Amino acid sequence: MALNGSDDRVGFSSWINRRLPVASFVKKHLTGYYAPKNFNFWYFFGSLALVVLAIQVITGIFLVMHYKPDASLNFAGIPRAFASVDYIMREVPFGWLIRYMHSTGASMFFVVVYCHMFRGLLYGSYREPRELIWIFGSLIFLCLMAEAFFGYLLPWGQMSYWGAQVIVNLFSAIPLIGDDLSLWIRGDYVIGDATLNRFFSFHVIAIPLVLIGLVIAHLAALHEVGSNNPDGVEIKNCKDDKGLPLDGIPFHPYYTVKDLFGAAVFLIIFFLVVFFVPEMGGYFLEANNFIPANPMQTPPHIAPVWYFTPFYSILRATTTDFLWRVAVAGLVYIVLSWRLLGSFISRFIVVAIWVAMLVGFKYVDAKFWGVLLMGVSVIILFFLPWLDCSPVRSIRYRPSWHMLLYFLFVFSFFALGFLGVQPPNPVSQVVSQVLSLGYLSFFFLMPWWSRKGRFKSVPTRVTD
Template sequence: MNGLLNWINARFPLVSTWKSHASEYYAPKNFNFYYYFGSLAMVVLVNQLFTGLWLTMFYTPTAAEAFSSVEYIMRDVNFGWLLRYMHSTGASAFFIVIYIHMFRGLLYGSYQKPRELVWLLGVILFVLLMAEAFFGYLLPWGQMSYWGAQVITSLFGAIPGIGDALTTWLRGDYNIANATLQRFFALHVVGVPILFIWLVFLHIVALHKVGSNNPDGVDIKKHLDARGKPLDGVPFHPYYTVKDFFGIIVF
């Protein structure tokens, strides 16, 4: 096993990455309840990706068959009803978790120096999450989906000069139609998720560069022991991985 690990480490920074982001990444000791929601957001994201992937196998993105394919998933696919409800309920849970995660950032000033970039990346992720939810809302092709998309896309028509042309460009037609459904499907399944996952990666890398904030606002990097380790911090693993695992089980 050690030989395999050494072979991998000679070609890929596996152990050093694990140390820098987990076992030797120090986080403040005084994290509270609000700090569960970053890891919970990751759990919900994974749920959305896997349930969405499975639903895509049975969904047909055409105006003629979209609604029928959803009914097929609900009635004829084994546990299709469960997958669809896990996906739709997971979307609602995603927003709840993200709202609490953002509230914690506002409450403890996580938007201030040196964490401005972490906050900005998080805001962009929130905007993308809203776009992802909107694109997915049209896919069942029911009355609420159709008219909801009609209203939201019509908002762009209020932009002076280019509004009407922009609305038609977004829809791919003069009204919500098959072209709209197919482009929203492509964005919901491929376009936005790829960008979202990339920004989540950048969000975490930026966070681990400057370190997490904490309720008391203590900069743990200013108080080090003789070995250069923060006196007010503990390694993320195993302390907070176990804590997050407990939160995931309760969630």
């Protein structure tokens, strides 16, 4: 037995490490993990996403203790699911705080994830050898969208009910399997108790398990190949006599301290929203969602939550006239990429796809193509590592007009998001169509424009 407290601590830690590799884990992923020394503001958002994930899991556990996924009416004629949320807000000690933290956290999750993805776009963090990191991140984004969609129905408010009704009905536009798929998602012929319980199980159990697994895979892949940096330079290429990167510093304590500071600032902003503007003018919590779901009364304007609206705008903009504009854009794409396609087989496949699209536009309803374009606008993110043919990673060393294209892409995304929450009208529809073409063209024309222009020389080592 040890003779003093210090020896006791050493003995206990040694006992733990012989049975569980805590010390080696900390060394590999914190003190021994070297990150580039030139991280900037944009690199806060990865750790902030973990902070929000923790908030959502913890608050979700407390909400599940009192929430009842039951669409039947109580003695007062109010759906029990809606009444349980009202009970949490009014009767459970600090229930209002937990509920507002969870609802605000849902929106904040997408804020930090969108910023995190934008940073990857700016600095080419999806390029070789980090393709898997990007793919895992894109899968996380899909899981977040599914998690938000399933959770949106649970309050059983008016907008929750009708929003779910609209989204589920979109799947019926898929030829051959659409009706059966919609029925499987609902669990019934109408949105009801079966749907609510099904969505509850997905939101509370299935999707979070997949999400946490993907986060672990994302971090494991990151620590295997190392972090990118604003210069897009591999710090592993320049090492000292000990084999340590000359332009790297240990993640702990240097970046853990910075991340703690960033988390503190973020939490101040987060709780300012929670305490003073939890509804955020109807963008985080809609006024109609404080009304119990009524299957007999349709709201005058149905729109998803703000983080879905850019993609919803693409869906809503897809009309028969718009499809023929897409066909013309497809022809332009073929002309611009003809030399890049190289082989006869590649050219034949692209032309065949374009001809098949023309036939489909003629005989298949525009609603299906709207659903398809909405899906493509998300799925195309997975192919970004192979669409970008630039000889450099970072935007710092690309032609200045590339930055203009990035700006137009971001503008299109935000403008589509704004138009998605507005009631439809002929003018906004035309604007949405133009913006949708701009959003999709950014990706589909990337193999062409990403290699054009005069590129700056990339330094061999990172800059401060």
